[in-house]
Amino acid sequence: MDTVREFIQQKLPVQGASYSIYRGGEDEEELHIEEPPRDPVGSRGRKRPPRLSPTLQKYIIGIILTAFVAFILGFVATRRPCASCDYNSAQLAQDREPYEPWEQDDPTQMDWNELRDLLSKYLRDGQMIDSVIRTVSKGPHPAGSEEDRVLAQMVLEKLKTFYLDHTWVDSHFVELPFPPDRNRPTFLEVSLNGTREETIELGDPDVYCPYSPDGDVSGGLAYAQYGRREDFQRLAELRVDVKEQLVIVRTGFISFAQKVANAEAAGAAGVLIYPESHNDFAVYGHVHLGTGDPNSPGFPSFNHTQFPPMKSAGLPKIPAQPISSESARKLFRKLIGVSYPSFANRESAFSKVKNPKMDLRLVVRNTKRSVELINVFGSLTGLVEPEHYIVVGAQRDSLGPGAAKSAVGTAILLELARTISMMVHNGFKPRRSLLFVSWDAGDFGSVGATEWLEGYLSMLHLKAAAYVSVDSAVLGDTKFIARSSPLFKSLIKNIMKQVDNPRRSQHNIYENAMSQNIKNWETEDLRPLLVDTSAFAFTAFAGVPAVGFSFEELDHPYQYLDSQYDDYKRLNEVVGGRLAAVSLSLAEVAGLMLIKLSHDHILPLDYSAYNSALLQHNIDLNQYSSKLQEYGLTLQWLSSARGDYTRATQTLKKALSLSDLSNEKLIQSFNVRIMRVEFYFLSQYVSATEFPYRHILIGRGEHTLEALIDHLKNSTNNIDVGLLRKQLALFTLTVKGAANALSGEVWEIQGSF
Structure with missing residues (x-):
């Protein structure tokens, strides 16, 4: 701008003038610009420069300003993160206050398409996946064995070679059952x-x-x-x-x-x-x-540790x-x-x-033996919400070779840790922290995962936002099956549409599912969590929304699962010699889901999915309304609680649509409410030691919907009215509590119960 001013001053005749600067509307100070003295000789002997017309002056100023603005816009629009830039994400996270907003106009932030391309770039051709599957499935490696310990060390050493912020192990000592001695056979x-x-x-x-x-x-x-x-x-x-x-x-x-x-x-x-x-x-x-x-x-x-004398x-x-x-x-x-x-x-x-x-x-x-379990961890620290975790885990142990049971999951877990850490090293900035975990004693009922959950139960519902399981991920290559909390329904469908089907690359996974004469994918291929998995433990025990998925055969299950014949050769034959390629497709599904969960400003969990689930359960209970009326009971309060939950989800959606999402503190308050939705469905009225699976919809115990329906279904004239009242109250109050918690602050909750 100084250059422009000097140019104009040279072209315009300079005259003595005074300019007024007003202060406070009253005081006036005059600024006098004096004309420099002229040399009479020089002025007479030099020809006066031609004077520019006012129109030409305006054109010149306009051209200069236009060029300057175009240069600035072009610089901002074409700037990209340097692929070789290295930074310490852990240090960045420590330097920030927990609620300090991230720069919304940061040009180094990547959009979804860039992140998806970056994931594809760093996902290798499957060579490492194939090598890990072969290594893990060489033979049986049950929990507590030397073979399992060697594999745990291998996983830890590989995690240390990646661009992770932390790696560590977590040990537990448990008594596990094993096959009988040869001298006392079954x-x-x-x-x-x-x-x-x-x-x-x-x-x-x-x-x-x-x-x-x-x-x-x-x-x-x-x-x-x-x-x-x-x-x-x-x-x-x-x-x-x-x-x-x-x-x-x-x-x-x-x-x-x-x-x-x-x-x-x-x-x-x-x-x-x-x-x-x-x-x-x-x-x-x-x-x-x-x-x-x-x-x-x-x-x-x-x-x-000294425990009370009690058994499950x-x-x-x-x-x-x-x-x-x-x-x-x-x-x-x-x-x-x-x-x-x-x-x-x-x-x-x-x-x-x-x-x-x-x-x-x-x-x-059978025999029993006390063994040490080893869970192996690696983590990437989030830059905005480091206190919130996205956890991905896989079982490492197996009573047999475990090619499908544990080897594929372990290989996918390591590939995800390597790929996403490379993405962070080259520009990806996850908002939330990522935990990569290799669990022990999965064949004994997800013991390693559950013991870790029990050790941190008092804080996990405040920390863990979601869990992704890659256990038993490849059992075929024809059909994609997802088992999850309802909160993942929309996200799974979205990711399926962005990954090519491993058998028919001209179709994405969702299109392939629709081509298999499926009337409704959500009811046929989206299934409840299996009760003996780590995903079930996260949701039913800890109240953390969880998802697991796998490729399977269309007409028959993988016949070698949980046997001494679950080895690399047989599993590879089932998928036509393309085990690494199918595993890589599943890794892409899991990777995109992890990126979405860790990157998006608002957690992509569909908290309104429970609306239809609660409605269906209410319909199921209505068929027993006449029986309830015989004992002076009604479903009115349960229907009211369900309505409150539906209204709470609608209110939250409206608040999100009307809010300033550049306000980081506001974003985090919304995310906290969303990530705890699953936790709200854990009954707060029963003991976690007596009823560990407190989730009212998928758990077990007198507080669950299943127990309530069984009582009504199996009892004809001998209904325990006191127990029935208790079951109805426990279920209703939990739904009402979930509605209140989702509504936000107490002053935002309308009405009373």
Whole structure:
């Protein structure tokens, strides 16, 4: 601007003038600009320069100003972060106050397309994934073994080579069950009139059911299909009484623990479980109806810690044992007279109909051993909300080779840690912190993950915003399955539309799902959390929204899962020799989700998804309204609480749309309310030690919706009115509490309850 002024002054005639500067509207000070003295000789001997017209002067000024503005705009628009810039994100986070706003106009901030391209750039061709899968699945590596310890060290060393801010290990000491000694084996025999006739081979003697109690039981054999509640109801309709009898069930649909719990509830003496595939091997699975160490429910298992004398209510009281498909066929032919029993009639489902004097004896003997569990951690510190974590985890241990069970998840976890840390090293600025965790003792019911949750339970609902599980991520390559909290529904769908399907690259994952004659993806491929997974523990126990996903086969499950045959070769054959490529596709899904969760100003969790879930549950309960009225009860208050929750979500959405989202403190207040939605559905009226899974919709206990419906469904004339009132109150008050918490401050909550 000085240059412009000088140019004009040179071109314009200079005259003596005075300018007024007004101060306060009253005082006036005159500024006199005096003309410099002229040299009379010079002025007479020099030709006077031509004078520019006023129009030309305006044109010149306009051109100069236009060029200056264009230069500034071009500089700002084309500026990009330097790919080689290195910075210490941990130091940046420490230098900032917790609620200090991040610069909204920072030109180095990347948009979503840039972040997606950067993720694709640093995700390798799968070479490291393939190498890790081969290494982890060389052989069995159960929790507490030397092989598992070596793998934990390998994971830790790899994390240390990445651009992570912190790496560490977390140890717990627990007592775990293991296969019986060779001198005291588990066995199964058939007897006639008390005399042993034949010993049935179990398959692999090292395959067992962790947490099955030792026992020696005898009785007839009843076939209960998958061991579901409806299967036992069908047996009752066929007049088959399973009390004091042995029950045989197939794998599938529900976990081993649920099958055994249902059999125990029906009065069975013991349970045999055989694989649905026709291969001659047995599969293993723990039978603790829960997660974590059942010897210290609700308490973390640290070394030399004194615990109250209590056991988990999820431990079974009847023995259970896996057997091979061939062993199951021998039993059916011997006791029932058919190769494949059915529910067609009573004779084809119960051995005592044809062979009343023939019994089956099951003797289970397992051992227990105290071991050290090692969870391995790595972290990237967030730059704006470092106190809020996005956690991604994978199981590391396996009772078998565990190619699908633990190796693929471990490989994807390491690849995500490497890729995202490289992105941070080259310009990505996550708002929230990222935790990468390799869990131990997953085959025993996510013990490592649950013990960590129990150790930090008092603070995790304030810290952990979301959990992403990559366990058992590749079981095929045809169908994409997601298991999650309802809060992830919209985010999963969005990510599916941005990742190519591994088998049909011309379609994205969502388009491929729609091409499989699916009427509604949300009801068919978006499923509830499995009860024996780390994701279930995060949501049902800690109140942290969780998601897990996998590629599976369309027509049949992966038959080698949880067996001694779950190795690299067989898993690679199932996906047509493209195991690394399919794993890389799953890593891209998880990576995009982690970036979205850690980068977005507003957490991309759909807190309104529970509106439809609560409405459906209310409809389910309405069919019992007449029965409730008989006891002077009504669903009015529950409907009111559900309405309050719906209004609270609508109010929050409206507040977000009308708020100044450049206000960092306001953004964080909204995020705190969103990240705690799942926690609000944990009942605050029951003890975490008596009922660890306090979530009213997916947990277990008298406070849950399932318990309320079961009470109404199974009780005809003998309803416990006091218990029913309590169950209805616990459920209703929790929903109302969730609505109040989501509404914000107490002065913003309208009405009373």
